[in-house]
Amino acid sequence: MSTSTGSLTELKRPLAERLGAALRWETGLAVVVILIFGIGSAASPDFLTGNNLFNLGLSNGEIAIMTLPMTLIVISGEIDLSVASILGMSSALLGYLWARGWPMPAIFVVIAVVGIAAGAVNGLLVTRLRLPSLAVTIGTLALYRGVATILLGPNTVSNFPTAYTNLGVNAVPFTGNDITYSTLIFIVLAIIFGVVLHATPLGRSIYAMGASQEAAQFAGIRVKRIKTILFMISGFICSLAGVLWTFRLSTAVQNNGLGLELSVVAIVLLAGVSIFGGKGSLIGVVLAVLAFAGIQNALLLTNFNQEATGIVTGGLLLASVFLPTVLGPAVGRWLRRLSHT
Amino acid sequence: MRAVIAPRRQQRQDSGAGSVRLAERVSRIRESGILAVLIVFVAVTTLVKHRFLDTSNIQFVLVDTTVFALLALGETMVVISRNVDLSVGSVVGLSAYLSTDLFAQHPGIPIPVVFLAGLGIGLACGLANGIMVAAGRVPSLVVTLATLYIIRGIDILIVGGSEVDASSLPNAFLDIPKDTIGGIPDIAIAVAVVIAIGAYYLRTYRSGRDLYAIGSNPEAARLAGLPVGRRVFTAFAVSGAIAGVAGVLWGAQYGTINSTAGTGYELQVVSAVVVGGVAIFGGSGSVTGAALGALLLSTISSALYVLGISPFWDQAIWGFLLLLAIALDQTITARLTAALRKNARSRQ
Numbered sequence: 001m002s003t004s005t006g007s008l009t010e011l012k013r014p015l016a017e018r019l020g021a022a023l024r025w026e027t028g029l030a031v032v033v034i035l036i037f038g039i040g041s042a043a044s045p046d047f048l049t050g051n052n053l054f055n056l057g058l059s060n061g062e063i064a065i066m067t068l069p070m071t072l073i074v075i076s077g078e079i080d081l082s083v084a085s086i087l088g089m090s091s092a093l094l095g096y097l098w099a100r101g102w103p104m105p106a107i108f109v110v111i112a113v114v115g116i117a118a119g120a121v122n123g124l125l126v127t128r129l130r131l132p133s134l135a136v137t138i139g140t141l142a143l144y145r146g147v148a149t150i151l152l153g154p155n156t157v158s159n160f161p162t163a164y165t166n167l168g169v170n171a172v173p174f175t176g177n178d179i180t181y182s183t184l185i186f187i188v189l190a191i192i193f194g195v196v197l198h199a200t201p202l203g204r205s206i207y208a209m210g211a212s213q214e215a216a217q218f219a220g221i222r223v224k225r226i227k228t229i230l231f232m233i234s235g236f237i238c239s240l241a242g243v244l245w246t247f248r249l250s251t252a253v254q255n256n257g258l259g260l261e262l263s264v265v266a267i268v269l270l271a272g273v274s275i276f277g278g279k280g281s282l283i284g285v286v287l288a289v290l291a292f293a294g295i296q297n298a299l300l301l302t303n304f305n306q307e308a309t310g311i312v313t314g315g316l317l318l319a320s321v322f323l324p325t326v327l328g329p330a331v332g333r334w335l336r337r338l339s340h341t
Numbered sequence: 342m343r344a345v346i347a348p349r350r351q352q353r354q355d356s357g358a359g360s361v362r363l364a365e366r367v368s369r370i371r372e373s374g375i376l377a378v379l380i381v382f383v384a385v386t387t388l389v390k391h392r393f394l395d396t397s398n399i400q401f402v403l404v405d406t407t408v409f410a411l412l413a414l415g416e417t418m419v420v421i422s423r424n425v426d427l428s429v430g431s432v433v434g435l436s437a438y439l440s441t442d443l444f445a446q447h448p449g450i451p452i453p454v455v456f457l458a459g460l461g462i463g464l465a466c467g468l469a470n471g472i473m474v475a476a477g478r479v480p481s482l483v484v485t486l487a488t489l490y491i492i493r494g495i496d497i498l499i500v501g502g503s504e505v506d507a508s509s510l511p512n513a514f515l516d517i518p519k520d521t522i523g524g525i526p527d528i529a530i531a532v533a534v535v536i537a538i539g540a541y542y543l544r545t546y547r548s549g550r551d552l553y554a555i556g557s558n559p560e561a562a563r564l565a566g567l568p569v570g571r572r573v574f575t576a577f578a579v580s581g582a583i584a585g586v587a588g589v590l591w592g593a594q595y596g597t598i599n600s601t602a603g604t605g606y607e608l609q610v611v612s613a614v615v616v617g618g619v620a621i622f623g624g625s626g627s628v629t630g631a632a633l634g635a636l637l638l639s640t641i642s643s644a645l646y647v648l649g650i651s652p653f654w655d656q657a658i659w660g661f662l663l664l665l666a667i668a669l670d671q672t673i674t675a676r677l678t679a680a681l682r683k684n685a686r687s688r689q
Contacts, residue, residue: 131667134425134482135621138608139663146657153653254653259605266486275480305501307600311494317487321479 025272028323029287032316036291040298047301050178054171058248060293061182062087062241062257066264067271068186068193069234071285074268075197076227077210077277078126078133083238084260085144086118090242092148095157095252104164111239118144119235123228141261149254157252168247182244186289189237194282202226210277266313267292270320291316367677368627371618371670375633379640386644393647396524403529404518404594406639408433410532411587412610413617413631414539415580420614421543422576423556423623424481428470429584429610431492433603436462436588438500441598445509452514459589460582466492467581471574481577489607493600500600507596517593528590540628552576556623612659613638616666620674638662 040047066083073080090111097107122140126133171177172184197203209216209223217223246252271288273280292313299309386393412429419426440459443450466488473484507515520527543549551572555562563569592598611621617634619626641662642655 125664125668129668129671131671132621135615135667136664138611138615139660139667141608142612142656142660142663144660146654146660149653149656150651153651262486262489266490269483269486275483305498308494308497310490311498314487314490314494317483317490318473321483321487322473322477 026281026284026287029270029272029284029291033287033290033294036294036298040294040301043298044301047298050176052297052301054178054180056293056297057180057183058169060289060296061180061186061248062245063260063263063267064186064289064293065182065189065241065244066234066238066260067267067285067289068189068282069230069237070264070268071271071273071280071282072193072197072206073133073227073230073234074265074273074275075210075277075280076206076230077213078227078230079137079265079275080122080133080231080234081137081261081265082118082122082140082144083234083264084257085141085148086115086235086238087242087245087257087260088148088254089118089144089151090115090239091246091252091256092151092254094243094246095155096151098160098252099155099157104161108243111243112236115235115237115239115242116232117235118239119232120228122235123231126231127224127227145254145258148256152252152254155253158250160247160250165247165250168244168250182248185240185244190282190286194286197282206230207278210274210279212278263292263313266317270317272320367673368618368625368630371673372627372630372633374669375617375630375637379633379637382637382640382644386648390647390649393644398643398647400521400524400526402636402639402643404526405643406636407518407526407528407532408587408590408594409610409613409639410536410632410635411583411590412606413613413635414536414628415583416610416614417617417619417626417628417631418539418543418552418576419481419580420611420619420621421556421623421626422552422573423559424474424573424576425485425611425621426470426481426577426580427485427607427611428466428488428492429580429587430603430606431489431496432463432466432581432584433588433591433606434600435466435492435496435499436585437592437598437602438496438505438600440585440589441505441510441514441592444511444514445505452511452517455514456586456589459585461585463585463588464578464582466585467578470581471577474577475570475574493604497600504597504599505592510592510596514593515596517590536628536632543628548572548575553624556620556625558624609638610635612663616663618666618670620670621667634666 037048046052066087070080070083093111093114094107097110098104102110118140122133122137125131125136125140167181170181172179172181175184197206205216205221205226208219208221209226213223242256245256249256267288268280268285269275270291271280271284273284295312295316296309299312300306383393392398412433416426416429436459439462440455443455443458470481470485470488473479473488474481477484518526518528522530543552551562551567554565554567555569555572559569588603591603595602613635614626614631615621615634616637617626617631619631638659641658642652645655645658646652
């Protein structure tokens with residue numbers, strides 16, 4: 001909603017200021033993370049113990065993993081609200097097939113294929129039929145959750161073998177009992193996604209199509225193909241998150257992960273990724289995940305009503321959109337004075 | 342259907358008059374489309390299970406639609422202006438609890454006062470959204486996603502583990518959804534009147550038409566001198582106030598109100614609006630369409646129930662229908678744009 005004069009001054013801004021604007025957000029976020037962990041450990045001696053950090057990783061692992069493909073999709077100028085429903089569908093499928101005696105490896109293959117197909121449906125509807133992703137993924141949010149509901153109905157499947165459910169709650173061997181499997185997967189995926197986004201032509205293309213889809217198309221970037229692939233990757237990763245979720249809780253029910261899409265979107269926006277696409281960084285998303293998990297955990301330890309932590313998440317989200325517009329000009333002036341002296 | 346522009350601007354150039362007629366005709370066709378689907382659905386269901394058209398079932402569906410249709414009215418105003426209000430579910434929850442709790446806190450409080458309280462609570466939430474979106478120039482998706490969390494959080498902090506239950510509510514209040522005039526629930530008539538007023542306002546009033554212009558092209562609307570910020574602000578305030586009233590009705594309908602009341606309603610309401618033919622990126626659609634969308638979704642739920650199909654199919658069918666509706670809209674829009682372009686060229 002910037003006016004034409006606004007974008008003109010944007011162009012005229014000196015380089016130092018623009019660099020400052022790019023760095024500012026992640027720096028600010030890092031300060032927030034340090035503050036949260038500082039206050040948390042001051043408020044409760046349990047906060048920075050290995051055991052607590054393990055729990056922190058455990059309870060936020062799936063959300064954290066799902067923010068990674070969401071980041072790429074939002075930077076490319078789209079949105080995927082069906083992520084939590086794909087998680088739920090994958091969880092329901094796991095329970096449904098296991099209850100019918102399928103071997104676990106075969107179930108994993110089916111889940112991966114279904115997840116990728118679910119993402120492909122999103123991607124094709126958005127790119128080939130040119131439908132707005134916001135509307136499409138609200139539709140598939142209902143559709144995929146509906147499939148989960150049809151598969152399991154009111155039933156619960158919980159007789160998974162301990163060899164698998166241990167993956168959900170135990171630490172990765174040789175890590176000093178501090179790192180969960182979901183944390184490990186998040187770290188590995190974050191590195192891969194970070195490299196792809198910031199150091200490959202594909203990553204640059206994603207920024208380009210987010211900034212201007214038309215310009216990207218004229219520059220020869222295969223916008224439709226890349227967007228479809230991004231949605232398919234999102235589908236795959238969310239189905240993986242569904243497996244992790246099921247094993248962590250040892251339960252497959254149709255409403256697993258209900259409503260998580262909003263948390264995932266909130267984290268990505270908190271990270272400074274622009275909802276209009278073209279802007280954001282993966283390090284920002286990692287910091288935002290830490291901030292989100294840290295707050296949830298600190299509030300848990302201080303006996304704050306766990307259900308009401310949304311106030312803090314929402315407040316952070318509002319701060320993340322308002323601080324730049326309020327503080328931005330002030331910091332800009334300061335940087336300009338700095339570059340003059 | 343972004344091609345629908347405020348009529349007074351069209352009238353200045355003669356070539357636009359035909360385009361407006363065409364665009365209006367298409368929008369009417371779109372509404373009759375939903376109506377046709379609705380009729381087919383009701384007819385088929387009735388053929389299989391005759392009791393679907395029982396008075397009691399019709400009453401049930403109508404009452405079930407009221408809260409939904411009211412929310413769709415507010416959401417339509419916001420969506421037409423190329424914004425979205427995701428906080429409505431949380432506003433319904435907060436208003437439902439706080440207003441019905443008044444009956445327990447102040448026994449004998451008149452029912453209209455409770456409705457006013459709900460309206461006030463909703464209006465406060467809507468004003469907050471509106472200020473942030475209009476004055477702060479922040480995308481509404483982000484603002485209302487945040488307020489969705491914050492308002493629900495406040496609700497949870499206030500309510501905690503307690504709840505308002507039907508025994509603390511006066512019978513006159515609980516009877517609101519049950520009272521009928523000539524077999525039609527009062528509440529459905531009242532909501533229909535409100536929707537008719539809303540439809541008339543958006544069609545006829547300058548400020549209503551402005552919302553379409555803003556949604557078609559915010560930048561152009563600003564350059565044309567429309568008060569973009571004020572109109573968007575008003576749309577959010579109205580949406581909030583309506584959600585507040587809908588919350589009180591929700592309380593009357595369910596009788597038991599805890600901190601989860603209205604959770605997830607925002608997506609259902611947006612779906613009803615989109616199924617009803619309101620473009621998610623603004624500029625076109627009607628309140629009547631959105632209300633029909635809400636009625637269609639409620640009817641489908643009821644039909645599945647009556648047909649003995651597990652309610653677990655509800656959501657999948659609902660999602661499929663939503664996808665179908667937006668795909669259909671896209672096709673219509675493409676055809677309409679092509680027709681308008683041809684129309685304009687032939688007149689040059």
